[in-house]
Amino acid sequence: MFEGIKGPGAPQPQHNGSALRIGIVHARWNEQIISALLDGTLKSLRAAGVKDQNIVIQTVPGSYELPYAVRQMYLASQTQHAATAGGSLVAGGASGSGTADLLGSSTNLAGLAADESKKTDDKDGDSASKAPFDAIIAIGALIKGSTMHFEYISDAVSHGLMRVQLDTGCAVVFGLLTLLTEEQGLERAGIDAAGKGHNHGEDWGAAAVELGVKRRGWGEGVFVQ
Ligand code: DLZ
Numbered sequence: 001m002f003e004g005i006k007g008p009g010a011p012q013p014q015h016n017g018s019a020l021r022i023g024i025v026h027a028r029w030n031e032q033i034i035s036a037l038l039d040g041t042l043k044s045l046r047a048a049g050v051k052d053q054n055i056v057i058q059t060v061p062g063s064y065e066l067p068y069a070v071r072q073m074y075l076a077s078q079t080q081h082a083a084t085a086g087g088s089l090v091a092g093g094a095s096g097s098g099t100a101d102l103l104g105s106s107t108n109l110a111g112l113a114a115d116e117s118k119k120t121d122d123k124d125g126d127s128a129s130k131a132p133f134d135a136i137i138a139i140g141a142l143i144k145g146s147t148m149h150f151e152y153i154s155d156a157v158s159h160g161l162m163r164v165q166l167d168t169g170c171a172v173v174f175g176l177l178t179l180l181t182e183e184q185g186l187e188r189a190g191i192d193a194a195g196k197g198h199n200h201g202e203d204w205g206a207a208a209v210e211l212g213v214k215r216r217g218w219g220e221g222v223f224v225q
Helices: 031-047 063-085 099-104 110-120 149-168 182-188 200-219
Strands: 022-027 055-060 135-143 171-179
Touching: 022 031, 022 063, 022 200, 031 055, 031 135, 031 171, 031 182, 031 200, 055 063, 063 135, 063 149, 063 171, 135 149, 135 182, 135 200, 149 171, 171 182, 171 200
Parallel strands: 022 055, 022 135, 135 171
Antiparallel strands: none
C-alpha cells in the first residue's frame, strides 16, 4: 500500500458500469501528469465494465476551461439524446424546452436524466449510447507559480465544477490536482521516481461509476448501495 497519499478505498459493493455513458474532459497543461491520470481513469472505468464506445473524451487548453467544457458536454449529450430518441427536454413539466432552459432551471434533473437514459440504453450492448452522460470527469493539474494565478484558477475551477453539477444534475467528478510542486503531481499520477505514488485517476473512474449508478437509482426513487 502506498504511504502518505489518501484514497477512498474500494466501494462496497463494486458498482457495475456496463450501462453507463461517461464523459471525460482534460486540460493539456502538464501533459505527463495528465496523460497518466487519464490512463488511470480509463483503467478503472473499464474495470467497472464501462464500454469504450460509451466513454467520450474531450480536451481543453487548460484547467480554467474545465467547468465550461463540462457544462457544454452535458448539453451536447442531451442534444444527441433528443435527436436520437425524439425525446423532449422539458424539465419538471415546464412549458419551455431546449437545453438552455434545463440549465437555467433549479429543478433537480436526476430523475429526468435517468428516464432519458433508460429510453436510450443500448439493449444489444454494441452500439454507442446517445444517452445524456451519467457522470463527467474533469481532469486538470494546476501547479503553483510565483503569482496569484494558481489561487484564482484553483478557486474558480473548484466552484465552477460544483456549480455545474448542481445546476445540471449531472454528476461531476473533481479530477483537479492543485499542486505546490510538479513532484506532487507525479506522485498523484503514480509516476514518481520513488514509486511511492498512487494514480488518483483510478479513484476518479470509480467515483464516476459509483455516482452514475447511484444517480440513476436516485432518479427512480431507489437508494442503491
Ligand atoms: C496559464 C496557465 C498556467 C500558468 N498554469 C496552468 C497550469 O498549471 N495548469 C493548467 O491546467 N492550466 C494552466 N494555465 C492555463 C489556464 O488554465 C487557461 O487555460 C488559460 O488561462 C486560458 O484561459
